[in-house]
Amino acid sequence: MPHAIEYDAFGDPEVLEFREIERETPGAGQVLVEVRAVGVNPIDWKIRSGRRASGAITAPRRIGSDAAGVVIAVGDGVGDWVIGDEVIVSGAKGAYATEVLAPAAKLARKPAALGWETAAALPIPVATAHQVLTSLGVSEGDTFLLHGGSGAVGQAAIQLARRLGATIIATASEPNHARVRELGAIPISYGPGLADRVRAVAPNGVDVALDGAGTDEAIEVSKQLVADPDRIGTIVLGARAAELGIRAWSGGNPIPLTPEEQQLRIDAVPLAADLAANGEFDVEIAARYPLAEAADAHRQSEAGELRGKIILVP
Structure with missing residues (x-):
């Protein structure tokens, strides 16, 4: 069965738990991705701690938006992706997982020359x-x-x-x-x-x-x-x-991004992925943790002493 990091209340990293979850079925416009690497971002722990407003927690909440992996199921109306495609995931809900549902419109193709960790480090x-x-x-x-x-x-x-x-x-x-x-x-x-x-x-x-x-x-x-x-x-x-x-832009800004700004963000990922695959864009990986040790990754991210990206590996 798949697993994910979830939490039931805002708080310190200890609220994060590694749990077995039900396998999800992609809906219209979605794909299911088997995750190979996850990117940890400061916004993740700001939301988990309650420092960034995100609404009340009424059910177990998952965490993370950036990942890289392999498509294992495709929902209706998805014509650009097939099972087996290697992809970079942006804007997912609950990327700290072994499998994650992702919006097909926000996926980018992972170049063959690009490693999983580097790919997962790119989106935000x-x-x-x-x-x-x-x-x-x-x-x-x-x-x-x-x-x-x-x-x-x-x-x-x-x-x-x-x-x-x-x-x-x-x-x-x-x-x-x-x-x-x-x-x-x-x-x-x-x-x-x-x-x-x-x-x-x-x-x-x-x-x-x-x-x-x-x-x-x-x-x-x-x-x-x-x-x-x-x-x-x-x-x-x-x-x-x-x-x-x-x-x-973002960072607690009450004014949402415009559609044009959202599109710029979507366009950036394949652009950087191609540059990185060609050796023209460098991504520094600061630390790697097993997915089950997400709490330790958050402690290190919050300490602010590392340079570059922290990665979780399922």
Whole structure:
């Protein structure tokens, strides 16, 4: 029988339980995927802990949205996928499982050269980075300030912005400077004096900024250095975007993504998958845990001490 991680109440990682579940049958527009790897994202533990509003829990709740695996059943009206296809899963409900139902419209084909773990690590980071860079209009010749350059979204944003022809300045802790530089950005340390350090490496100014750190410093420095508030965005402090006078996507933002923004996120996954399969996009795997040890994975993700992605393996 299949298994999944479920929880019955908000709380610490200990609420996560590895349970046997009934095998599901895909409905119209759905496929059932046998999971080979799962991507852990910060939004997972924010919802599990109750830090991000998600409605009352009235039945056992599953967790996770990103995975990679093999199609094992297909629902009505699904013409693009057949049993045996290797796929990348985005936007699923309950991806922390050995099998998961997924919306067929959000699947991407996994290139044969792409490993399962790398494939599962892609969806939320690359979807967020691609959509936000497009929404902010990052383009050739721009100087782009990125707060939080060493996380999974930050690493994706650096690589995609570099392909757009932007000059990227990315904040990171000193031990992560080499990684940020390797990906194509100019690394600088956050902390007191950040604005002056940015000015020193960008004497002609900063055109656009993205907050992936969620700190007051990130917002204040961005507003000091970027003249147009429409070119400052956050993916962490969405609930405060109106108060701050900047743009936001997700991150608690009460304004939902537009259909165009949703489509940008869907389009990003096959784009990045092909680049990664060709060695043109790098995904850093920080740690791997068995699916049954999802609680330990959440503890490590919440600690914020790892660089890159945490993966669960069924």
